[in-house]
Amino acid sequence: MQVRILNIGGINRELVLSLEKGITIYRAPNAYGKTSLSKALVSLLTNEITAEDLLNVFSDEGFVEIEMDGKKYFRRLKRIKNRILEEKNLIADDKNATLLSYFSPENPLIARIITGDENIEWFISSTSRIDELKRRRESLIMKLEEVKSNYNNLLRTYDDIKKIANELENINLEIERLEKEKENVTVQTEQTIKITRQNRIVEIRERIQAKIKELKEKETKIQKLTQELEELKGKANIELKDKLTKEIQEIDRELDSLINRQNSIEIEQGVLTRILQDIQEAERIHSSMCPVCGSKVEPDLWKVRFETVKKDINELDRTKNDIINNINKKKMRRSELLQKVKEIERTEELIAQKSKALENLNIEASVINRTIEALQKQLKSLEERVESTYEVESKDNDIDKRIEELRKRRSDLELQLQQLGIPKKVAEEIESLKKQIDDINKQIDDINREYIRRLTVVKEEFETLSNSILKELEFNYTAEIDEKYRLVIKKDGVTMELRRLSTSEKTTLALILILVGLKEYFKAPFFIIDESFMTFDQKRFSRVLKYLNGIVDYVIITKSDETLQVKTERLLETRELPVLS
């Protein structure tokens, strides 16, 4: 492995080292830059050592570079203003590098153990990456929750989709059914209407026939009545009636006159009769004074006078009888005439009645005619409509309305479906989420297993290794890790507090812990030991080195040597060391 370093830490002149696999001791005086070299090498294993930690504060540029197995790893630093730009190619980037590849007072584990801190949970968690596992598990659990929630949401969505799809299917079926029904209803309605209209046509035709018959009857009646009327009108001679009326009026006048004459004669007769009675009385008494006028009358004359008055009375009787005869004749004639007038009037009345009847018949006939015309129009229209297609009526309208509603619902559902996603895709997504859930569960299971394994391994490995190394190094105590991840030290079966151990014993325990971590959890090509604080005897140290050499390719030990400028040497006498694995 070729190493080149410039302006890293205290190394302000280019340091070039050629290291062989195995154990190399780097000797240099104090403050020469051993820690800087170690830091530079460890910085190739982790970004935890920052550019600011590395670059010499007095320099603007620096680098650490190694060439190993034909590959170059480097960190090249350049200060520009207040920032350090860095170009790098690391061997690894592991937080545990500072814990597990550099054994120096700066290593926090060593610092803690030396102070007697038995709690090594932090070290185990960090090196075995249990924390990382926990974090991974937590993040996986969170992810699992998220995926499960997505999965459940999608299941609900899918459920909704299925429901909508079902409803859509039902709607489609119903629309189909309704459309068929509509077709049937249309046909049925058309047929029904057709039948109804045909029946109506027949009915109308029958009614027209009946009306025509009725009209003919009326016309016959009209004809007959007209004839009768003509005949009656012939009989009812108005002129004759007028003539007769006038004659009656004339007769009435004559009768009045005759009756007056008769009355006058009867009055006259009455007067004459009373005179006659007076004359008879005067004769009987031989009166010589006229009872009427008071004049002197010869009693012999009473007779003559009687005869004369009697004659006058008789004459008046004849006249009166003539008048009465005349009156009777006139009355008879009047009655005849009146009879004739009445006859004419009766005929006239009959004519009026018949005329009224004729008028009614004519009105009826014209009504029948109009009815026939209206029926014929209806008939014509029905005959035309019977062959034409008809609008589907109320039931059809109901179906249309329902179909319209269903179509609207269908388009709403289709929109919802569009928003929810394509069922197949959602199903695929569900399937994929299901796989993810299974996968995450598996990962969590793996982590749980790994978690237990790591804990078990750390404990077991530590116990095996520590007791083997402690034995090899001829320490007379054993070490374990309890369930609380505390170091439990026992000497002759008695538990001892860590702080009671000697510094070399504590340093050894720290080293054993680092070796377990290094072996199990950290792959690094080199391990650097600052020997300055190692209080082992050379024999024990050689055994530790031998073991280390079995784990990493390059073991680099930095040593202070004030007599030397700088020296690297290979440590060869490791053959007698036991091989621990």
Ligand SMILES: Nc1ncnc2c1ncn2[C@@H]1O[C@H](COP(=O)(O)OP(=O)(O)OP(=O)(O)O)[C@@H](O)[C@H]1O
């Ligand atoms: N980043 C830095 N910039 C400048 N000088 C530094 C830096 N880091 C360390 N130094 C100095 O570089 C010198 C070398 O220090 P370093 O710790 O590497 O030496 P060392 O050989 O390990 O010494 P010791 O044997 O005493 O531990 C010291 O004087 C130190 O103060």
